Amino acid sequence: MAKDVLYLKIAKIITEQIQSETLQFGDRLPSLRSAQKLYNVSLNTIKLAYMELESRSLVESRPKFGYFVSQTSKRKLALPSVIKIKESGLEKPPQDLIDKVFGTISHPDLTQFALGIPGKSFLPLAKLKKSMLNVVKNKNDSGTNLEPAQGNENLRREMAKWALVLEGKITEDDLVITSGAMNAIYHCLMAVTKPGDSVAVESPVYFGILQAIHLLGLKAVEIPTHPIYGIDLNSLKKVLPKISACCFVTNFNNPLGFQMPDENKKELVKLITEYNIPLIEDDLYGNLYFGTERPKPCKFYDEADLVMWVGSVSKTLAPGYRVGWVAPGQFKDKIIRQKLVQTVCSPSFYSDVITDFLEHGRYDHHLRMFRNKLYSNYLQIQKAVANYFPDNTKVSEPKGGFMLWLELDKRICTEDLYDEAFSKKISFAPGRMFSQHNQYTNCMRLNYALEWTDRVESDLEKLGKMIKNSI
Template sequence: MSKDVLYLKIAKSVTEQIKSETLQFGDKLPSLRSAQKLYNVSLNTVKQAYMELESHSLVESRPKYGYFVSQTSQRKLALPSIAKMKVSETKNSPEDLIDKVFGTIAGKDMTQFALGIPGESFLPLPKLKKSMINVIKSKNDSGTDYEPVQGNEHLRREIAKWAMVLEGKITENDLVITSGAMNAVYNCLMAVTKPGDWVAVESPVYFGVLQAVQLLGLKAVEIPTHPIDGVDLDELKKVLPKLSACCFVTNFNNPLGFQMPDESKKELVRLITEYNVPLIEDDIYGNVYFGAERPKPCKFYDEAGLVMWIGSVTKVLAPGYRVGWVAPGKFKDKIIRQKLVQTVCSPSLYSDVIADFLEHGRYDHHLRMFRKKLYANYLQIQKSVAAYFPDNTKVSEPKGGFMLWLELDKRICTEDLYDEAFSQKINFAPGRMFSQYNQYQNCLRLNYALEWTDRVESDLEKLGKMIKNRF
């Protein structure tokens, strides 16, 4: 039998196992060496067979872990709908709902699906403690001195080293340290807009961005967003001439979790350059990918200095330290002046601790473990939603990040559901939080970066029953 026919025969055999659910979503395929012995073929033939399966999205490769049955192979639930463009409709700020959900942040006896905060076991607490001790021992001032307004130079240098995805396109001189990513977003908006200006955001959009836009007296234009490919660039192009800025999460957007394809990122950068519109790119989830490699941000394609690239350790290392940064391109001087007026400088102790961790704490190893645990949780929550929620539930297909976006039957109001769930000590983020308009009332967002316990599984089952009981 020819090698060509052999690899297709192996691919067909695995395909049949996936279709019959002998192999299920998340299952690991035999390693290349094991499959070589199993099928008594060359290593190259096995590779070709697995590549054939991958080309049909039946399996996905994860470096150093192997090949796994992909979620698209057995997808039972449809993708969420894409919102229509709205410009003139009456707005209904979701502030009341945001305050209500954030009011539960300190609740200990609550299954916390609502907020994007990683569980304690995701974080390298002993190593952070070690870094804290190292810093306190080495600092004569106990961290009481001011540091440069631009930010701790040691930290900026370590961040630049870790920004390998940008392939050396930024140095410590290009970065400004901020109090987390949201502070960076707010500062970037302030630097490139004035009250009354229009800013493009995704729809649905992270509610923190909506609040920043509103506080600065700006007008948000919600751009329709596809759950897999991201912002609709054709719709964006229609409004670009009247925009003062775009504010997007291109890698693992919150709440949809999409990863904008590289070609779309290139086109987005081309468009903003043509219209001279700054892009505030929040890349806070960029290191939390499930695929083969860390996706490039738009900043990689930016030649004009119009992309303001934002990052943070809030989601993967130390949420409460509030250490973030921005590479603001041509707007760096303005950002530094604003920071001087607002906060003078960042707390030096936390900057030094994070710098020490990046230098000595094996950040790459930590991120690998973090992603592995998060991906396992993602597989669990997908299975649980498919098992316990109604069959007409629509669910997102994130390629990374913390969030799952669900669209329920139109008869369901997730604000009402929230109150019922809260009484059972279950928390989630209702969909209306993610738009300035009265939409997404039948949607909700679930955080899966939490400790996966029997109670979590049981609470998802309870939530599914609550939804079914509302029909």
């Protein structure tokens, strides 16, 4: 494990030198022997570090000459703008558009850039099947017994064990099992608001959160959000006295992909504690980081038990199992009572399958493979957008997760573009889906957690041509 961490640390140092342009495109890296002496490590550790950089397309090896900083390491396109929120008469999610995009979920012949679902090749299907068979063999009740409303105790214990990022701050008793992350968010909103209350969200915001807010008779207050640093804390501070809850995706946000810096997370927790306002923290992408370690959630800094930390296996293991959880802090009893009324309990079978997988399925190994594939895809999609889309395209710089946010020329309407792309069997998420106001109409979100094939690249080239022809 120590060697693993060491080679990743060296890879991180060189990555930062490339990003700061200390090392520039075409520069030669120190030879393996020189780097071995420089970092005082084994030759194998240096080889692993250079292979890691090569797998991320940051460096390329040239036989007999060594390793060089690659062209793809240099970012060509600008970051998306921070939008000033334009309030309009139309303040609701564009439901028809959301229904249209979600309606493509069962189209197998579509290149699916629209929905945040990992491709089958990313998932440990054989190991999940093995866990399924183990559960069937060992379940005396055939899964017919009712679970406690709080959720399967063994699953809660495994989840608490896997929440290493919280450094032992939660136990199985702090968690409630839910039917996926959206169900957890819905429960959290119900527990801390009443109809007519206002909830602060990012802008652009994941449309599912907007839908839940409106369904509960609440008002969404969209806060300007930076594609690298996340929520604008000064703008948030101005509205805090008028709101009842915050609902943010702080790690590898959907759709912008940012990882909120630790200092900003601490400041956010300080603000909500000062105003006594609960924060629903959707952290379901937290394990899908591109860096060397999993980022801390706001929950780590929460002393007042005001942060309701939400997670799920939907993005990393099994989207269709609908197994999620929340550590609701001081609102735990209320959420358990709500769950008892709404669904009595969670189905036991899938909880047992996930428990078995976490115990025996080498989850850490699976996540490592998943992250490597994702990062490779991210570099591929970033390169394809730079090559095929217009030069004035602005593109996000996700630090993890699997969403890329693009801001196109102001003359482009991605809702119209969607219909043209769909006719060519390409689907993406138009930007208008990510606000209750009439904005982001020239933006789109692309999912890159899909099997990277020649067709995927060809479809991105087609999409780029459609955009160029629309200007």
